[in-house]
Amino acid sequence: MTPGIQGLLDLFAPAPPTPAAIPAPRTPLPAPPSPPPSAFSPSALPSFSLSPTPAAPPDLVFTRSLRANRYRLTLRKDGAALVTIPARGTEQEARAFAAQHQDWLARARARLQAKPRAATLWPLGTRILWRGELTELRPASPAPHAVVCLAADTFRVPQLQGDLRPTLEAHFLRRAKIELPARTWELAAQTRQPVTKVTVRNQHTRWGSCTSKGVISLNWRLVQAPETVRDYVIYHELMHLREMNHSDRFWRRVAEVCPTWRESEAWLKRNGTLLGL
DSSP states (O other): OOHHHHHHHHHHSOOOOOOTTSOOOSSOOOOOOOOOOOTTSGGGSSOOOOSOOOOOOSSEEEEEOSSOSSOEEEEOTTSOEEEEEOTTOOHHHHHHHHHHTHHHHHHHHHHHHHSOOOOSSOOTTOEEEETTEEEEOEESSOTTOOEEEETTEEEEOSOSSSOOHHHHHHHHHHHHHHHHHHHHHHHHHHHTOOOSEEEEEOOSSOSEEEOTTSEEEEEGGGGGSOHHHHHHHHHHHHHHTTOSSOOHHHHHHHHHHOTTHHHHHHHHHHHGGGGTO
């Protein structure tokens, strides 16, 4: 039973009888002041129903959106269910909404568990997604030189033992800050789409974003993806500068400049977890 429903049941439950051995006080004790009602307190709820409420799924996270006009349920990469509450919604209604979609949530979690996962630690021998291929991390030269390679690319590391992930990701980030802006400016010129600035960021929930002022931000992990997928994300953001939505017109613009966008979108959905998204 959820804490909100339990609070309501406690509110309507009869008070326990006073034991006969303990006499009632002569002067009634003053009642504690009632807390002011809030959006999520039982006293603020519009009504109370004695009908059974379906059990809400575990690991729920609530977020309120002033722009949302309906409840929305999504699954985070950590397996938690994120319920978006519209401006006039309540947590009670959000829990009921999530409970009504438990079947969808179970299927979504099963799909998430089936997706490939990147290794947490990267010692020598680990297979890492690099330029779109799972590539074994190998030493590039004999000791005492600490250099490793992923396919034809080499990277200097402090040592060949232990977890090399922090060092390699720092190398990837530096390459991304060179490669991704350069490619964005190139594709912007090809599509004749003005861009004012390109940034590379450590985003954890998206591959790219843009603003109405012409600023494009890209996830540095795109350097690990195939070039076609990297280009698709850039084209996607460039077309958003023309259509700040995901309407049919927007997707037609994407298809004009990137005919294989569906294959790239499918690759991101299949392999995004290998890159931590």
